[in-house]
Amino acid sequence: xxxYFFEIVAxxxxxxxxxxxxxxxxxxxxxxxxxxxxxxxxxxxxxxPRRIAFVLPSLPAREEDRDQEVKGPPKKIAYDASGNPxxxxxxxxxxxxxxxxDVIDSGDxxxxxxxxxxxxxxxxxxxxxxxQIVESLRWPKMMRWGNGEYSWxxxxxxxxxxxxxxxxxxxIFGIRSxxxxxxxxxxxxxxxxxxxxxDYVTKLELARVxxxxxxxxxxxxxxxxxxxxxxxxxxxxxxxxxxxxxxxxEYPGVVRAEFRKEFLALPEEVLVTVMxxxxxxxxxxxxxxxLTNSFLAVIxxxxxxxxxxxxxxxxxxxxxxxxxxxxxxxxxxxxxxxxLEQLSHLQFQEKLGNxxxxxxxxxxxxxxxxxxxxxxxxxxxxxxxxxxxDLVTEMxxxxxxxxxxxxxxxxxxxxxxxxxxxxxxxxxLPQNIDDELxxxxxxxxxxxADKIDTxxxxxxxxxxxxxxxxxxxxxxxxxxxxxxxxNRDKRQxxxxxxxxxxxxAHAYGGExxxxxxxxLEFIAERVRTLLETSKYNLAYDEIAAAMEAGWATxxxxxxxxxxxxxxxxxxxxxxxxxDSAKRIANITAGHEAGRxxxxxxxxxxxxxxxxHSEELGKQIDELIxxxxxxxxxxxxxxxxxxxxxxxxxxxxxxxxxxxRQNRMSLLRNIGDAVKRVADVTRIVVDRRDYRA
Amino acid sequence: MPRVxxxxxxxxxxNFWAERGCMIETPIDLEVGAGTxxxxxxxxxxxxxxxxxxxxxxxxRPADGRYGDNPFRLGKHxxxxxxxxxxxxxxxxxxxDSLRALGxxxxxxxxxxxxxxxxxxxxxxxxxxxxxxxxxxxxxQFTYFQQAGGIDLAPISAEITYGIERLTMFLARQxxxxxxEWGAGFGYGPVRKQxxxxxxxxxxxxxxxxxxxxxxxxxxxxxKRCFEAGLVLPAYEWTLKCSHVFNTLxxxxxxxxxxxxxxxxxxxxLAVRCAQQYLASREALGFPLLRRDSAAPAATHA
Numbered sequence: 001x002x003x004y005f006f007e008i009v010a011x012x013x014x015x016x017x018x019x020x021x022x023x024x025x026x027x028x029x030x031x032x033x034x035x036x037x038x039x040x041x042x043x044x045x046x047x048x049p050r051r052i053a054f055v056l057p058s059l060p061a062r063e064e065d066r067d068q069e070v071k072g073p074p075k076k077i078a079y080d081a082s083g084n085p086x087x088x089x090x091x092x093x094x095x096x097x098x099x100x101x102d103v104i105d106s107g108d109x110x111x112x113x114x115x116x117x118x119x120x121x122x123x124x125x126x127x128x129x130x131x132q133i134v135e136s137l138r139w140p141k142m143m144r145w146g147n148g149e150y151s152w153x154x155x156x157x158x159x160x161x162x163x164x165x166x167x168x169x170x171x172i173f174g175i176r177s178x179x180x181x182x183x184x185x186x187x188x189x190x191x192x193x194x195x196x197x198x199d200y201v202t203k204l205e206l207a208r209v210x211x212x213x214x215x216x217x218x219x220x221x222x223x224x225x226x227x228x229x230x231x232x233x234x235x236x237x238x239x240x241x242x243x244x245x246x247x248x249x250e251y252p253g254v255v256r257a258e259f260r261k262e263f264l265a266l267p268e269e270v271l272v273t274v275m276x277x278x279x280x281x282x283x284x285x286x287x288x289x290x291l292t293n294s295f296l297a298v299i300x301x302x303x304x305x306x307x308x309x310x311x312x313x314x315x316x317x318x319x320x321x322x323x324x325x326x327x328x329x330x331x332x333x334x335x336x337x338x339x340l341e342q343l344s345h346l347q348f349q350e351k352l353g354n355x356x357x358x359x360x361x362x363x364x365x366x367x368x369x370x371x372x373x374x375x376x377x378x379x380x381x382x383x384x385x386x387x388x389x390d391l392v393t394e395m396x397x398x399x400x401x402x403x404x405x406x407x408x409x410x411x412x413x414x415x416x417x418x419x420x421x422x423x424x425x426x427x428x429l430p431q432n433i434d435d436e437l438x439x440x441x442x443x444x445x446x447x448x449a450d451k452i453d454t455x456x457x458x459x460x461x462x463x464x465x466x467x468x469x470x471x472x473x474x475x476x477x478x479x480x481x482x483x484x485x486x487n488r489d490k491r492q493x494x495x496x497x498x499x500x501x502x503x504x505a506h507a508y509g510g511e512x513x514x515x516x517x518x519x520l521e522f523i524a525e526r527v528r529t530l531l532e533t534s535k536y537n538l539a540y541d542e543i544a545a546a547m548e549a550g551w552a553t554x555x556x557x558x559x560x561x562x563x564x565x566x567x568x569x570x571x572x573x574x575x576x577x578x579d580s581a582k583r584i585a586n587i588t589a590g591h592e593a594g595r596x597x598x599x600x601x602x603x604x605x606x607x608x609x610x611x612h613s614e615e616l617g618k619q620i621d622e623l624i625x626x627x628x629x630x631x632x633x634x635x636x637x638x639x640x641x642x643x644x645x646x647x648x649x650x651x652x653x654x655x656x657x658x659x660r661q662n663r664m665s666l667l668r669n670i671g672d673a674v675k676r677v678a679d680v681t682r683i684v685v686d687r688r689d690y691r692a
Numbered sequence: 693m694p695r696v697x698x699x700x701x702x703x704x705x706x707n708f709w710a711e712r713g714c715m716i717e718t719p720i721d722l723e724v725g726a727g728t729x730x731x732x733x734x735x736x737x738x739x740x741x742x743x744x745x746x747x748x749x750x751x752x753r754p755a756d757g758r759y760g761d762n763p764f765r766l767g768k769h770x771x772x773x774x775x776x777x778x779x780x781x782x783x784x785x786x787x788x789d790s791l792r793a794l795g796x797x798x799x800x801x802x803x804x805x806x807x808x809x810x811x812x813x814x815x816x817x818x819x820x821x822x823x824x825x826x827x828x829x830x831x832x833q834f835t836y837f838q839q840a841g842g843i844d845l846a847p848i849s850a851e852i853t854y855g856i857e858r859l860t861m862f863l864a865r866q867x868x869x870x871x872x873e874w875g876a877g878f879g880y881g882p883v884r885k886q887x888x889x890x891x892x893x894x895x896x897x898x899x900x901x902x903x904x905x906x907x908x909x910x911x912x913x914x915x916k917r918c919f920e921a922g923l924v925l926p927a928y929e930w931t932l933k934c935s936h937v938f939n940t941l942x943x944x945x946x947x948x949x950x951x952x953x954x955x956x957x958x959x960x961x962l963a964v965r966c967a968q969q970y971l972a973s974r975e976a977l978g979f980p981l982l983r984r985d986s987a988a989p990a991a992t993h994a
Contacts, residue, residue, distance in 0.1 A: 011784060012822060014807035049805075141809070143820040143836055146778045148846030155781060155836075186788065186798040248804060255802075279828070280806075297828050299802040309802040312827025312862065319764040326762070345948050 001058035002164035004126055005197040007181055008134060008172065011154040012049045015247035017140060018213070022047055028133045029054060036122055037063060046211050048250045050185065053211060055197045063119030070096055072111035123168045130161065131170050150174065158182065165195045183207025184250050187301065208251040216252035220245055224282065224296050227256040231294045233284040241282055249300040257314040261293045263321040266328055267409045273399055274320045281317065327394035336389035336410055346391055352457040355388045361507040362387065365449035368503045369495060380442040383423035386411060387446055404428040430483050431476065433535060437484055441491045444484050448493060448500060451477040456504040459519050460512040478526040485555040496553035497523050520552055527551060531562070538562050541684045542569070548679035557627065561677050564629030569683065576640035577633060581680045584671035587652055587664070593672055594665040600658055605649050609642055613670045620673045629677050636674045696863040699875025701794060701856055702748055705772045708793045709746035712786060714774060717747035722929060723936040726751050727773030727853055731928060734815060735970045736775065737837050737849040741981035743777040752936065754943035757892035760885040763868030767891050772854040778847030779836055787834070787852055794863065802827050810835045814935055814959045816842040816967070819851065831859045841967020895943040908937045908955070915962050924969040931962040
């Protein structure tokens with residue numbers, strides 16, 4: 001069974017795009033293998049900055065021959081009166097290179113023949129499919145080159161395409177495949193003839209290219225560890241940096257450099273951001289976890305014998321730090337408080353005014369939340385007051401991703417209490433699902449206030465995300481709110497989304513409240529999405545069922561109800577909860593709940609049910625107020641036998657309207673009691689799971 | 693490595709690219725923020741006419757001025773700009789050869805091409821490419837132009853922009869731009885420091901804000917008059933002047949965020965119109981440079 005090997009050499013592909021592109025490619029190639037008759041084959045894809053290589057192992061040499069039925073003329077014109085083939089049939093047979101004997105009995109009014117179709121060879125099919133797959137690979141950003149007729153991530157230079165050492169000619173963006181690749185751009189820039197993947201890996205290694213990304217990463221990790229150890233430290237563990245480094249080199253290497261010690265006086269966050277984000281370098285920390293003036297940088301070479309790369313990296317980093325130091329010193333000449341006026345020149349959004357106005361709204365929101373939750377507000381409101389002031393510092397203008405943190409650091413240096421500076425520092429958190437929450441209650445409140453103000457504002461001027469476009473990060477803001485509100489430790493903010501919207505709308509002058517339904521639905525979507533992620537791992541139908549009973553007053557309460565459903569779901573009596581609820585829902589559809597008139601009750605079963613339902617209602621109410629949702633559901637389940645009896649013996653849809661209405665109300669009241677926990681009819685069950 | 697000066701670097705690059713079939717242009721005699729704004733780039737990348745050019749361009753960025761105090765930053769720096777249209781497939785290799793020509797043994801240095809895309813809102817232009825890192829330091833911007841003046845380009849031009857002070861500083865192992873040698877024993881610092889100081893002071897503290905707002909209006913008006921008169925090249929020069937006035941006002945801190953968006957749009961509208969009108973004017977002339985190959989001897993290396 002032959003292996004297919006393919007390599008494409010292009011100009012440097014951006015590091016951050018590799019993983020996704022490889023995953024997409026792997027998927028299409030896996031499908032191709034299945035089509036070629038090798039389903040389940042393990043497709044191997046590897047890439048370096050300049051090349052993507054893959055192997056499709058153990059492909060059959062050709063597709064199997066198969067029979068195909070071909071429809072011909074109607075039977076009635078195919079034969080003449082004496083049963084001989086007519087010209088119509090003969091023509092059809094001739095066209096298909098068939099004999100009269102090939103006609104099969106089709107059972108309908110048409111002539112059919114069975115035709116043998118020879119399977120095509122695998123190389124022919126590869127020659128057709130590979131260019132399609134490679135050329136149609138989607139990149140986050142595409143470009144054109146040369147005469148501009150092709151579009152890909154970068155210009156393509158060469159292609160190797162071999163089925164067990166035999167070339168399979170393909171043409172990709174005008175480049176014809178051959179058997180030659182090329183070595184490292186500067187260390188071994190020569191053409192290399194290759195015969196197979198193994199041959200390729202071996203020869204490229206000699207030509208200073210390590211094809212396997214993971215191996216490059218391991219080599220660099222080990223080198224980084226040793227270099228850091230030499231100065232008594234350890235490199236920061238930083239998955240983002242490693243993920244980039246492995247795609248920034250073909251021949252993996254790491255170099256250690258030192259920046260000027262005096263820069264250690266700058267805030268650590270600034271040093272780390274400059275190194276990590278701007279320079280893609282790894283800081284080194286000493287045994288006690290403190291930053292040292294040594295750092296690591298990636299190089300596309302195994303070593304740096306003349307110290308050129310160490311010199312260059314130190315040079316650039318010192319230059320960056322010199323700038324940062326200049327900003328830091330300039331900034332500190334002015335207190336945050338004195339910067340607020342400047343915020344009035346910084347636009348938040350065209351129709352929503354400037355950042356000073358936003359600041360005032362955040363203060364108002366924070367003050368209201370504190371007041372409603374009866375929490376001492378001074379520090380939190382001070383934090384809100386100063387939280388945006390760093391936007392007009394030189395440091396944040398240069399290093400935007402440090403917004404918030406810089407404000408926090410400056411506030412700390414101005415002597416603000418911990419409760420103030422930490423809340424400023426943290427108020428952009430959380431930025432994504434794995435992000436930390438603000439470390440204090442106050443930080444959580446400022447974070448909520450900032451985000452809800454943004455959402456209410458943008459929604460009220462008609463800006464909301466469409467499709468994948470969300471330039472103002474509104475989804476992220478909504479998700480951040482949900483994450484903060486789901487938290488239950490000492491930082492828990494006991495407020496509901498609906499209340500937050502009203503408070504924020506009030507800060508805008510109240511008129512914004514009209515967008516509440518839309519915004520609630522928008523946030524509800526985030527709640528659903530977030531709770532379904534592996535972090536919370538809740539089932540879609542449980543979330544939907546519990547949200548139907550309300551979610552906007554308390555998200556932690558929502559999770560409690562979902563949890564109750566989840567626990568209850570595995571129990572045998574859950575089916576009776578479900579069946580009862582469904583029966584009630586079906587029969588009372590469209591009926592408004594009403595009072596049950598005891599005088600209209602006729603049967604004993606009915607009277608008993610009415611009595612119990614009253615007790616049930618009270619019990620469930622009590623349990624709900626104690627948040628005993630599991631018990632509430634069980635109480636409902638206990639009613640099941642009686643309900644069943646009722647349905648067996650009492651006819652609801654009687655002609656007497658008053659009696660009918662009364663029975664419907666009775667059922668409805670029972671149904672509504674459980675609906676305060678969840679709309680269990682939304683739960684999807686597989687009944688087989690419940691068989692003993 | 694021989695002694696490297698600012699001037700030796702310029703001479704080497706000029707000769708190198710001349711030998712590879714580039715016409716050597718001179719800088720545009722107006723204030724511009726980058727070599728890209730020279731008509732030899734911004735206008736020539738439009739349309740089907742082939743083009744190969746190299747030139748030095750003094751680039752003024754008022755907001756980057758540091759009064760001559762910062763060893764790495766200048767309010768006016770020099771770029772060496774190369775445009776190859778259409779972009780040849782071997783362009784990266786030729787570029788690496790230019791570094792070798794500067795005396796760099798690339799086996800002993802770390803060279804990487806890291807993604808860096810370029811976009812100019814005032815020119816309605818963008819491209820994709822890299823910053824070229826030499827031992828971790830950015831020495832060149834390498835861009836495949838995709839759009840200019842809002843017009844999709846074909847053929848595509850490769851733009852190579854060397855930051856020549858930085859490169860000299862690095863090759864000469866100097867810790868400050870002001871310590872490099874310009875040439876013939878003249879130092880960059882003694883030649884330029886006064887200019888850096890005075891222009892920083894001018895752009896940040898002295899420039900007459902009202903005058904500049906009036907200039908912006910006047911230049912814009914004149915550009916429009918030129919469009920009406922069918923004179924696109926003068927219109928383009930007035931557009932460049934608008935752009936510099938904008939940069940001056942910006943450095944002076946005289947433009948609020950709201951105004952900023954508006955002014956950028958005014959300049960971009962002019963640039964877009966220049967691009968459109970230039971393309972139309974070249975078409976009317978029958979794209980004269982399409983005939984370049986028959987009129988000139990073939991390039992030695994291209």
